Amino acid sequence: MNAFLIQFLQAVLLIVLAPLAAGFVATCKARLQNRRGGGVMQPWRNLRKLIAKEVVMAEHASWIFRFAPYVVFTATVMAASCVPAVLVNTPLSLTADVIALVALLALARFFLALAGMDIGTAFGGMGASREMTFSALAEPAMLMSVFVLSLSAHSTNLTTMINHALNAPLVLQPSLAFALAAMVMIAIAENGRIPIDNPTTHLELTMIHEAMILEYSGRHLALMEWAAMIKLLLFATLLIDLFLPWGMATDAGILALTLALALWVAKLFGLLLMLALAETGLAKMRLFEAPEYLSGAFVIAFLGLLTHYMLEVGA
Amino acid sequence: MTAMALAITACGTPLLASAIAPALGGDARRSILCLLLAISGLSAMIGGIQGLLTEPTSLILPLGLPWLPMHFRVDGLSAFFLLVIGTLLLPVAIYSQGYLKGEKRLGALAVFLPLFVLGMLGVVIADDAFTFMLFWEMMSVSSYFLVTFEHERLENRKAGFIYLLMAHLAGLLILGGFAVLYAASGSFEFSVMRAAHLFPFWATAAFLLVAFGFGTKAGVVPMHGWLPDAHPVAPSNVSALMSGIMLKVAVFGFLRVVWDLIGPGDFQWWWGALVLTAGSASAVSGVLFALQQHDLKRLLAYHSIENIGIILIGLGLGMLLAHFGHPLLAALGLIAGLYHTINHALFKGLLFMGAGAVLHVTGTRDMETMGGLIHRMPATALFFLVACVSISALPPFNGFVSEWLTFQTALMAPQLGGALLTAIVPFSAAMLALAGALAAACFVKVFGVVFLGHARSEHVAGAHEVDGWMKLGMAIPALLCLLLGLLPVMFIPLMDAIPASLLHVSLGAHLYEHGWLWLTPVDATHASYSAPVALAGMLGVGGLVYWWLHPKGCRIRRGALWSCGNPHIHARMQYNATAFSQPLRRIFAGVLRPEEHIHVERPAHKLLTRRVRYTVHVGDPAVRHLYQPLARLTLGLAKRVRHEHQRGIHAYLAWTFATILFLLVAFA
């Protein structure tokens, strides 16, 4: 029961913190570019405004268009709530292992793309096409890098994997380095950040994510945006869980939990700050360089896998 | 009734149908045909379930060769495939009742469709080589007549020709495999073949023969060239059966001979590797080529290749693990493959039925002319969407479960043999992931282009919803897709009889140690997945959000599209199928080798462009690099032989003369 409560709170925490995280990144970028920026709360304000607004929908947009935001949002939330943020051994982690997690995100993307196709403009189709193309390359790479870890942990269950990482003696595993690199690259791509996509652009020819939700408005748009933010936070948490889980609470004691919470937030700050720095430093790459980028990620992950077999298991 | 009795009923009813249906006329013929097929499907289904739950039962009919009567046997494996066949046959039969309405000349269909079904059922329950081959070839040849059903079209005839040719090749290879087993065991009966011990050489020979035989029939790369031509041109209810079941019968044959008759004991390490590689290749290339199609049914046919590949990945992993002595994991791989078999039967059947419905009302298979059908045919769209989600391996539907199991098998595989093998296993997993993701992309394209957006032509704009029979026919598999996705824990124990008989292990206990909600292949700390919880969670969250976001009196205003200020935007501006797949075409140009032509009309001045037409054609490398060269070679030799027959009588006399001299020299 206690565990279930914590699980619930943790999920809510993720959902609520997501806009703040996004806001934080935006503000950091603004500061780095010598702007004042909208402040950390700005995404929240946007969401509230959007939710209040009425919905304008393209004529002949079908029920898919109205249905998609809810699917996208719920799937993302479901995925997020399966990821242990503070407490390692959460009951829901039984529900979906890493693969299922990826699949849930894929489900969200599937409907996102359909929604893009539904309105029947060139932009929607273009966005959908590109989104699915890149994700088709990103997903295997993501799974590969996860496999590296799950192979050493002999499990795809997040809890088990974290425990394995926690209990494992601190040896330098080259495979982990590969996996981490790949995972980071994928995380950037999956969240449509620079250098793959620019969440703030509205330049028709370059946008991907924006192109699909171009026709959305009001609460639908809010849900879409929110889902995107949750996704960002989700990936950050995932990275933390898999690669630097130290300090996570293994039992549901208050002290451990608070400590874990504090550590988690700290790690988040670190990660997001790095993201902001990267986005400020880098320029968006041309559309057809993205495949090279992603296949690079895939190759790295696969190398990680091989090194795991050759160096760590084999030896 | 026992499983065997039901199976025989399932075989008998089609025979009856093919006997009496041609005699009748008009609607009576159609109704009888569909009714009998439905009965057959139903009894096959029940018989399958019974067979899975009970002990194997055998039957001997005094037919066939005098010293070799026909042996039939329903064991776990055949029972499972009975179930697969029945599960799709029943809805297809119902669907056909609507689909065949207004079909003028039903004659050939009424004869050969039941025979086709009979062939498949017979193969599954056959218990000796002769009976197996008899029904196998019956299946092939009757399906050939179904492929060439609309024989006025040249493409259909060509497709039929290649199809029957490859089917014959497959048949002969399989026959060769059986011949090897016969030579080793001295009997045609499976029971004896099963018992006989094979020398590695003969085992390998048999394996290669049947692997290529069944592989050809199942459309495994690179022998798949016939499949994308043959499946689309058949009537859609037939395509559903061909893609949904017939390919599975080939998988069954593979399991029966390699896993059952030869037996895991005789596996060589590279057999599994071979199957695994073939599977990965099929999975990826199948979906890659599917992405480039704009003929709806052809696209689906390519996806059959992909899914067969996925099934083979599972089986190949199983073979590897079985060889290296991990029967439990091998069983998991086997189960994964089998589970994907039934899943694919369901959603591919559903997809073809949906495509059939679209074809039925719009009269075209060309996606470029479709669009916006979700408004005209809402029910069809819904069922089609279910199938799309399932085949894209997305939770909470069934496709995901089987792919998830396959992933688990790959991940739990300990280090096997040398570096090559070690690399192959995770690589196949990666290929599986790639295939899954690409499939998702492809079905976004399909559903988006066919059902969403604006109609791209008038006759599509004037489409209407199909009748109740067809809807019902599509509803059943759609429902089953969801059920199999939600409650795998209920279904997988059913299949436990198969690994029990083939590998002498049982997953049983592990599967639901965490209760019926959680599917835990080996144990919960390894991995677990619970679709019900996930779905419940999503519904809960969704409900909350909806309730929260919909205050009273909030309404939705419909507005025009944003069109960059362009006053009028029309359907041609939408992304069509070709456009959607353009990025992937560009990325994988090395594999696909697209032939692109850009044709620009500039009547007046080279700056005044009136129209630019972009056409792209993606040929199948199997046809280009395997089929055509062989055909050329044969024709070349034929020409030479023919030339020899154009001589005068003296030449022929000289031949005889030379022959006798030669013989005398040789033997005296």
Next chain:
Amino acid sequence: MNLFLIVLFTPLLGGLLLAGIRHPRWAARANIAIGMVTFTFSLGLAMQVLNARGFNTLDGWFHLDAYNAFLVALTAFVGMTTAIFSAPYMRHEFDAGRVNARQMRLYHSMFQLFQFGMLLGFTTNNIGVLWVSLELATLATVLLVSLYRTPASIAAAWKYFILCGMGIALALFGTVLVFFTSSSVLGHGNEALTWTLLHEHAGALDPFVMTIAFCFLMVGYGTKVGLAPMHAWLPDAHGEGPTPVSAVLSGLLLNLALYALVRLKMLVDGATGTGLAGHMMMAFGILSLFVAAFSLHRQRDIKRMFSFSSIEHMGLMTFAFGLGTQLAGVAALLHMTVHSLVKSGIFFTVGHAAQAMRTQKMSEIRGLIRHHPGIGWGLMIGTVAIAGFPPFGVFTSEFLLFTAALESNPWTTIPLLLGLLIAMAGLLRFVQPMVYGETAEQAVSVQVNMLPVYIHLALALVLGLSIPGFLAGWYEQAATLIAAVSAGGGV
């Protein structure tokens, strides 16, 4: 015994009788009647033989055993159905003015004389007489092939005559050689040519002479079997003669030649005690299979194409007999039966098709199913059957042949497989466009009699699904008879 006399002499007398009947229509009916009589009695005879397990009659001049008795029945049956088929067919030719009344008379009487030659050849116990009867059958068919008196038909008949004459001469020389060695064992009388005696004393014959003799016999009778490279006469003879003649040529005459070859092979095997003769036959079989298979891919004339298919199947049977095992024997005999049935059935259909489309050019035959479903489906099903698809008997025999080959000579299965595939492709590529699609415009409606076709296909179907016990017993008796000697041949 007297049954046998009736069976043997009904065709002879019938032939003479028919030579006298002037009215074509009556002649046709008489022809059918004679065929029926022959067939009914041959059935009785077959039963007799089956129970008696083979006996000599007419003081050893004739020998009936499991092997030839069923061939007699088969011959009589196909002869009858062909007669039934030829009635409407030849009437159409007559009305179309291709043949006059005199030629009709010639046709009918020669038809029965041919039957006589066949039956004589199957039943005689004297390899000399065997040769004579084969020659007789050949001469009769030569006249039948040239029936139309068109340049092509005469040329074909000439080719047939010369090539087979040469071949048959070689066969005779082979027979002389056999006599040469046997006469030193059995004296200079008929005994030295009596098959049963030779069979008993096979061991005493000089192996070397028998080998050389078999070289000649192989080429000689091989020519009549239509084995490559002596097959050149066969397509033209089939292509230019009247269709009923093509049917009996493919369905029966080739069988007789192969029968003779096998009979003599049994002697040679007995003498040499090696599988040499068998290997020779296997080689010729495979060669013919391939020549035919490739030839099937480039044809213009429908009847020529199917005659090449006959060469292919003759090659298969020769190969099977060459294997010499019991299983192979059963396969070969079964194949002989179903091939005779199916192939003659196909030729019936082809005849009607050619009449309906007013041409034998395959490029001009289109849309048979549309034009006349009976003909169209008949041709399609027939092709499927002959290509070795179940549930027809050809499949069964090829199945057995395959396993037999793999048991004794595994590597031969590879060329077999290839050849069958190529041949099937060749057949289908031409048949499909003829059967399917829209009907060619020059098509005319003809009065057809598809009954014989359906009977033949139905029988082939029965043989494919379940072989009646007595027939199976028959095959086994015959196969053991054939294999018994060659079993010594270390196969």
Next chain:
Amino acid sequence: MSGAFLQQLVDSLAALMLLVSFALLAQHRMLSVLNWFAAQGVLLAVTAVVVAYGTDNHELYISAVMTFLLKGLLLPWLLWRVIKELHVHREVEPLMNMPLTMLIALAVTLFSFHIIQPIEKISELLTRDSMAIATACVLLGMLMMITRRKAITQVIGFLAVENALFFAAIGSTNGMPLVVEIGIAFDVLIAALIFGLFFFQIRETFDSLEVDIMQSHLIQEDENE
């Protein structure tokens, strides 16, 4: 007469037979071909008589008479009439030039001797040596069929082969049983008649007895797919 003498007699007849076969092969003019053919027939009859006398096998007398009538008189006469009717006295121009044909013929003869020699050891008949010659004659007859263009010469070649066979029968095995002999003779007769029939048909359809002209009607040019 002593066996040895008969032996030599038969052998010399055999030698003559071989000679005649060569002569047949070497002829240019149609009529002389015919004459040599007739000579061959007579030679056969004589051989039959000699062998019959030597082995006092009375059946052989009958077949000797039969041979004389059929092959010595009837067939040549038939062919002679055909030639008269159809005016084909013209030179027959062979496919291969004479010297080459002769060389091949020699080679074939040697070959058959080489093959058949071992056989003859096993026979105790006084006539066994002739087997090799008979074989040679058969092959020479075939060679003639192959190298000649005219239908008639082909037929003569065919009949020459028959003669050689008959010679083999009587010469080396003291004759086949009478029934078989009669059967064979009967077949040959019918064959000859049919040949005769054909000549006229061929002549009236193709107004030539050139085999190749006739056969050209069977050559089907390919359509190219």
